[in-house]
Amino acid sequence: MSDDARPRPVTRADVARYAGVSTAVVSYVLNDGPKAVAPLTKERVLDAVRVLGYRPNLAARALSKGQADMLGLLVNDNRNPFFAELCHALDQASADRSKQLLIVNSDRMQVTTSEQIRDLVSRQVSGLIIASVLTAGEQALVETLNIPTVMIGQFGDTDGLAGVGVDFAAGARMGVEHLIEHGYTDIAFIGSAARHDGRERGWREALGAAQLTPGALVHTTFSYEGGYDVGQQLARGDALPRAVLAASDQIATGLLTALRQGGVRVPEDVAIVGFDGTTAVDYVWPRITTVVQPREQMAETAIRALLEPDTVPRYVEFATQLRVRESCGCSVTD
Amino acid sequence: MSDDARPRPVTRADVARYAGVSTAVVSYVLNDGPKAVAPLTKERVLDAVRVLGYRPNLAARALSKGQADMLGLLVNDNRNPFFAELCHALDQASADRSKQLLIVNSDRMQVTTSEQIRDLVSRQVSGLIIASVLTAGEQALVETLNIPTVMIGQFGDTDGLAGVGVDFAAGARMGVEHLIEHGYTDIAFIGSAARHDGRERGWREALGAAQLTPGALVHTTFSYEGGYDVGQQLARGDALPRAVLAASDQIATGLLTALRQGGVRVPEDVAIVGFDGTTAVDYVWPRITTVVQPREQMAETAIRALLEPDTVPRYVEFATQLRVRESCGCSVTD
DNA sequence: CTGAAAGCGCTTACAG
DNA sequence: CTGAAAGCGCTTACAG
Numbered sequence: 001m002s003d004d005a006r007p008r009p010v011t012r013a014d015v016a017r018y019a020g021v022s023t024a025v026v027s028y029v030l031n032d033g034p035k036a037v038a039p040l041t042k043e044r045v046l047d048a049v050r051v052l053g054y055r056p057n058l059a060a061r062a063l064s065k066g067q068a069d070m071l072g073l074l075v076n077d078n079r080n081p082f083f084a085e086l087c088h089a090l091d092q093a094s095a096d097r098s099k100q101l102l103i104v105n106s107d108r109m110q111v112t113t114s115e116q117i118r119d120l121v122s123r124q125v126s127g128l129i130i131a132s133v134l135t136a137g138e139q140a141l142v143e144t145l146n147i148p149t150v151m152i153g154q155f156g157d158t159d160g161l162a163g164v165g166v167d168f169a170a171g172a173r174m175g176v177e178h179l180i181e182h183g184y185t186d187i188a189f190i191g192s193a194a195r196h197d198g199r200e201r202g203w204r205e206a207l208g209a210a211q212l213t214p215g216a217l218v219h220t221t222f223s224y225e226g227g228y229d230v231g232q233q234l235a236r237g238d239a240l241p242r243a244v245l246a247a248s249d250q251i252a253t254g255l256l257t258a259l260r261q262g263g264v265r266v267p268e269d270v271a272i273v274g275f276d277g278t279t280a281v282d283y284v285w286p287r288i289t290t291v292v293q294p295r296e297q298m299a300e301t302a303i304r305a306l307l308e309p310d311t312v313p314r315y316v317e318f319a320t321q322l323r324v325r326e327s328c329g330c331s332v333t334d
Numbered sequence: 335m336s337d338d339a340r341p342r343p344v345t346r347a348d349v350a351r352y353a354g355v356s357t358a359v360v361s362y363v364l365n366d367g368p369k370a371v372a373p374l375t376k377e378r379v380l381d382a383v384r385v386l387g388y389r390p391n392l393a394a395r396a397l398s399k400g401q402a403d404m405l406g407l408l409v410n411d412n413r414n415p416f417f418a419e420l421c422h423a424l425d426q427a428s429a430d431r432s433k434q435l436l437i438v439n440s441d442r443m444q445v446t447t448s449e450q451i452r453d454l455v456s457r458q459v460s461g462l463i464i465a466s467v468l469t470a471g472e473q474a475l476v477e478t479l480n481i482p483t484v485m486i487g488q489f490g491d492t493d494g495l496a497g498v499g500v501d502f503a504a505g506a507r508m509g510v511e512h513l514i515e516h517g518y519t520d521i522a523f524i525g526s527a528a529r530h531d532g533r534e535r536g537w538r539e540a541l542g543a544a545q546l547t548p549g550a551l552v553h554t555t556f557s558y559e560g561g562y563d564v565g566q567q568l569a570r571g572d573a574l575p576r577a578v579l580a581a582s583d584q585i586a587t588g589l590l591t592a593l594r595q596g597g598v599r600v601p602e603d604v605a606i607v608g609f610d611g612t613t614a615v616d617y618v619w620p621r622i623t624t625v626v627q628p629r630e631q632m633a634e635t636a637i638r639a640l641l642e643p644d645t646v647p648r649y650v651e652f653a654t655q656l657r658v659r660e661s662c663g664c665s666v667t668d
Numbered sequence: 669c670t671g672a673a674a675g676c677g678c679t680t681a682c683a684g
Numbered sequence: 685c686t687g688a689a690a691g692c693g694c695t696t697a698c699a700g
Contacts, residue, residue: 061694063677064675084412224614280558283562
């Protein structure tokens with residue numbers, strides 16, 4: 001049995017003493033620089049590290065370097081499936097570059113988002129990833145903070161911060177065009193009331209290009225519930241659209257559920273196309289056809305934008321892809 | 335316009351100088367101790383803080399205190415809806431106690447779980463929350479680390495670590511009993527191959543108590559796909575169980591989707607009860623009846639177990655609740 | 669190739 | 685009630 005309660009943790013001084021070198025040398029070995037170390041000395045140090053079970057104190061290193069090898073991630077709500085998948089991808093991508101992700105939900109009641117941003121910076125994160133919508137004030141704050149920052153998922157290139165995302169309008173057009181190919185002419189859009197949602201614009205554009213009158217335009221919250229509420233109203237009313245483009249998979253899922261609960265058939269009565277490409281919409285029935293955002297690529301690019309800004313353009317817009325399932329009326333053999 | 339590139343951040347020395355006090359006093363004010371400060375002096379310090387826009391360097395504080403005001407959370411995959419919700423609840427609960435959560439996915443390829451645990455500790459987290467299953471070796475490691483640790487969601491009280499979770503067996507019994515009340519007698523269980531899953535035991539116990547022969551016992555992975563695969567096999571075969579208890583909502587959802595895709599009606603042909611109580615299963619159709627784990631309470635208790643261990647028993651087992659929807663055969667007016 | 673030493677920005681016993 | 689100073693455990697210019 002080993003002793004418990006090892007009161008004083010092993011420090012680099014212990015390692016230096018054990019290996020018979022200076023503490024500087026221990027650092028050189030552990031960090032592979034900035035100075036070279038003789039092979040034999042290096043061996044002795046590594047041995048000491050092994051024997052003593054030494055682990056660097058990362059808080060000390062962070063203080064010394066002014067940087068904690070962490071990246072701060074601000075997300076509105078990590079439970080949202082799309083953002084959960086994005087968080088996961090970001091976690092992997094930052095781990096690839098040996099950074100930890102400090103994830104913070106901005107829907108906290110107790111503290112303002114600005115406060116959270118400041119706290120992240122106080123912790124010496126080397127960069128900020130913003131996966132939620134900022135107010136003008138919050139954005140101004142970030143800019144004065146003078147820390148590498150990238151917006152992900154949503155950004156306007158009017159502002160000063162770097163951004164990674166998809167072309168919402170093109171994605172929406174793709175979805176609507178697919179519905180048009182099915183022969184539907186009455187195509188509604190369900191999305192948020194945000195001022196300039198590219199998805200809403202893309203919906204409109206695709207209909208215009210096909211000489212179709214826009215169908216109903218419904219604004220709701222970005223959540224299962226938002227879609228569900230709309231679905232209930234539609235199911236009760238008498239003016240069902242023939243097809244719907246939903247601005248998110250969550251909305252699409254809530255909509256689908258309410259419609260079916262209300263006895264409306266999907267896709268026979270109402271066809272649905274979602275947006276995001278989350279895994280979850282492949283596990284409802286009918287499975288939801290959706291516009292896929294390439295989240296691994298987005299995550300990878302966002303991390304690069306932070307750590308190697310010169311290798312990445314200021315704004316990166318990825319193309320989306322249509323994942324065809326049954327909710328649009330296609331019959332998929334799978 | 336304000337200057338950009340503020341090279342040297344404001345430190346507590348600047349504040350002290352501006353306020354005409356020592357740096358110690360600044361600390362006393364900012365930390366409300368350990369010494370009292372005269373009201374007027376305090377005012378001057380707070381003023382200086384405001385004017386200079388001072389923010390403490392949390393890495394320095396962490397080094398000094400040997401503790402970073404962070405809690406490390408190890409989760410297998412934050413995309414799993416139940417764990418996403420648990421992470422969110424833990425985030426809120428730790429924010430209530432002004433700790434940040436350092437979330438780490440243990441499904442990373444590049445690095446072992448033990449390595450991740452060590453890294454968390456190196457970062458001076460003041461506690462560890464383990465929301466994933468540890469190997470014996472990993473668990474032994476955690477114990478030698480001598481840091482406050484709590485397992486959440488899953489724990490065996492044979493081991494040395496504190497734990498918070500639900501009574502899996504009782505929860506499963508509750509689910510099965512509900513299916514029995516519906517009059518079903520052929521009730522299957524779909525879960526993992528883990529050695530001692532309380533849910534499997536509870537299923538068996540409830541059937542035994544009702545003098546019913548256990549139905550099929552199917553082992554699969556804990557994922558949408560695991561449930562989907564089983565559902566496809568069942569739909570193709572000719573031996574459909576009349577009812578199923580799934581060990582997780584994800585399994586239940588995958589199962590439901592595959593069954594419906596295969597033309598099997600739920601609940602008319604096969605009734606389903608899930609486990610976890612995630613939000614998502616309220617947004618599939620039919621909505622899935624599920625055994626709810628009280629995740630806010632669990633999260634709150636886990637955080638308390640770490641920060642105020644004396645106020646919490648070593649093992650806390652919460653009761654589950656049945657959330658009745660349509661998948662079991664109930665008709666819910668909602 | 670190696671070491672002595674200053675510095676990072678806090679906290680906190682100790683003295684007054 | 686306040687301050688001077690040591691200490692936390694690293695990194696890294698500087699000197700040799």
